[in-house]
Amino acid sequence: MVTRKKMPARRRRILEFLQQFYSENGIPPTVRDIQQACDISSTSVVDYNLKQLEEAGYLNRRREVARGIELLDNEGQPVSNAPRVQIVGSIAAGQPIPVFSSEDAAASEEFDTVEISPDLPRRHGKLFALTVRGTSMIDALIDDGDVVVIKPAHEASNGEMVVAWLKQEEEATLKKFYQEGEQVRLQPANSTMTPIYCAAENVEVRGKVVTVLRKYG
């Protein structure tokens, strides 16, 4: 998990671009790549900002080496080029679900990221992640502290695991989604548990769960 602290917008933009470019291309960008992508008028400005970022411990620069920028995580370790998604917040039974969208993510000042398998963005496009708080999702086999990777969506097909907001109950939940006429059945992944039925207009689908990440120890 990589934590980014507050910093000037342009520098944050550069850092974001570095990560994105590296994930997408498998090689770090050049100074001029950064210049173009971040609308910077001079390579020296890029250089200046890279120096700042290096000093702050966000990256290493191999001198005189083409594409010698090496991104570091918050332990000072090099990061891989596997794609990462932003953890845009947490999800808990009684709490509102944070919005996840590209615009919002870009605006956020501080974000953690988590590494995911490269075939996920290949299949699903832009993704986000949420940390699960509390054991309310345990019937979906999702524990406190697990990270769920989400594809933003406003509707779902039957059988898909969704992030749902129950308007009346003001509750967030992760369940398998089944449309049944005017009703929606929300089925826990654990088949020994009983489903929830509720009116279709009371269920707001926010996204689909793509994967779950859990660490022990």
Place this chain on the structure above:
Amino acid sequence: MVTRKKMPARRRRILEFLQQFYSENGIPPTVRDIQQACDISSTSVVDYNLKQLEEAGYLNRRREVARGIELLDNEGQPVSNAPRVQIVGSIAAGQPIPVFSSEDAAASEEFDTVEISPDLPRRHGKLFALTVRGTSMIDALIDDGDVVVIKPAHEASNGEMVVAWLKQEEEATLKKFYQEGEQVRLQPANSTMTPIYCAAENVEVRGKVVTVLRKYG
């Protein structure tokens, strides 16, 4: 699937070096890096061999781009430099647990692998993975089809999630481990479930669970 034929020693050496250099440095080598490492007298020879390798589908070359060599896997997809662990088999309640050890893994010709976060091997060393079959681990919040990443171990500290073999019952299980005198308590991760108590000599710890990977859809 790309056909992989036999190739000249030098070309094989180059390919090997490409992989090694990339995973060690996070960026591909230059033509001259290859030249030096493989004791080649001219960059044109490297270029020639890279062209051959490209034609054979082992890599992509971005023309005019510094360090533009992109390694491909056998499906023609770019490889990331994130570490991968072997999936050495499956784990199910009534089935013996496959052995996982370095010697065994090295001997085996072909295995599926799964990409993991780089900090895991950094913290835990050599790891292996098992596919979970059946819903018998559901009380550990682990579903059919989940992949558990394992650190081989023969003992565990209290509270750690372990891969255990119950000798008498001939059963494999994933539980939190607690040594209590002569007894061992095996606690499901789901706190609403009741633990199993059994004699210490009946429990064989095979490894510790490091993480769980689950995909939907």
Place this chain on the structure above:
DNA sequence: CCTGACATAAAACCTATGTTCTAGCACAAA
């Protein structure tokens, strides 16, 4: 108002690195 830090700019500089050209050698097929 001055000063110094922080950030931006434009252009020049230079080396790291991909590419190309020409030539040579071994070896097998014709």
Place this chain on the structure above:
DNA sequence: TTTGTGCTAGAACATAGGTTTTATGTCAGG
């Protein structure tokens, strides 16, 4: 022998890309 093909060499070339230099603008604190 001749010819073609796979591979190796050495050198030169061209440009991609890191670095430096000098100048400008902005703003907080003295």
